[in-house]
Amino acid sequence: MRLLAAVxxxxxxxxxxxxxRFLQGALGMPAELLHVVPTSYLEALARRFPDLAPSLEATLGSVEGKVREALAETGLKGQVFRGFPAQVVAGEALKSRLVLVGQRGVGALEVLARGGLARYLLHRGEVPVLLLPRAMKAVRRIAVGLDDSPASLSAFRVAEAWGRAMGAEVLGLHLVSGEGGCCFPTYLDPKGLALAEVLERARGHLEALLKATGVVEVSKGEDELDLLRLAEARGADLLVLGSKARSTWRHRLGRMVEALLTQSHLPLLVVPEAAVW
Known part of the structure; x- marks a missing residue:
């Protein structure tokens, strides 16, 4: 299976x-670039004005040729398709183990990523999506946002697999908030426990759930961005979150994913609940 980079x-x-290029070597999977030429408007023009069809087709052919040249210069395999980008990328994603999407600047795909392409892929919940605010050239520490959900467990297992492949440390991070905060621990009673006891019990609960010891850090936090700040403070190169997109319609992607989708300064890997690496 390949790694698909939408560009x-x-x-x-x-x-x-x-x-x-980095992940192709680190994970031992071929990477493939995919560029989609949006054609719906031009196709509508050709239907409305048939005399324009030959010149529009010639223009599209020229554009595709130039894009193929640009992709070939990267040294990676590349494909150029026509159509609506979100639908084409989603279809190709089903033949892939991971989709990479750029997530910075004001480029055309970035506009789609913030409100269209990435969100569309995440809501489908079919394949892990890696959102890139910057290039990822090395991974020494992987942070995983944890709660006690199956989606979180899936994210942790994928992070473990990446950690083994890359020789990277995997650190689970869990926030505990008061009532009304981002991460109120429903499996505990913070009202009847001191904060230190809540944190320690939460750590034990998660370690037992993950069957892991020494990799879980529990911290007080009232805001989703507190998780990002904690990951950055621990020197993470990558932040991994689980998504319950296909199992619920309430907070469909999860509050943490929704909050960090456009605000993470770290590369953000969103793993669907059913994903197995």
Missing amino acids: DLGEEFQDVVETA
Whole structure:
């Protein structure tokens, strides 16, 4: 199975290409670039004005040729399709183990990523999606946002597999908040326990759930961004979150994913609940 990198030729292009090249070696899977030429408007023009069809087709053919040349220069395999980007990428994602999407700047695909392409892929919940605010060239420490959900467990298992492949440390991070905060521990009673006892019990609960020891850190936090701050403070190169997109319609992606989707300064890997690496 391949790693699929959805690209345009905007400012995030090089970041996605460098990350695809790195992951191809680190995970031992072939990487493939995918560029989709949006054609719906031009096709509508050709239907409305048939005399324009030949010149529009010639223009599209020229564009595709130039894009193929640009992809070939990366040294990675590349494909150029026509159509609606979100639908084409989603279809190709089903033949892939991972999809990479650029997540910075104001390029065309970035606009889609913040409100269209990435969110569309995440809501489908079919394949892990790696959002890239910058290039990922090395991974020494992987942080996983934890709760006690099956989605979180899936994310941790994928992070473990990546950690073994890359020789990277995997650190589970769990936030505990008061009522009304981002991460109220429903499996405990914070009202009747001191904070230190809540944190210690939460740590034991998660270690037993994950069958892991020494990799879980529990911290007080009232805001989803507190998880990002904690991951950055621990020197993480990658943040992994689980998504319950296919199992619920309430907070469909999970509150943490929704909050960090556009605000994470770290590469963010979102793992669907049913994913197995």
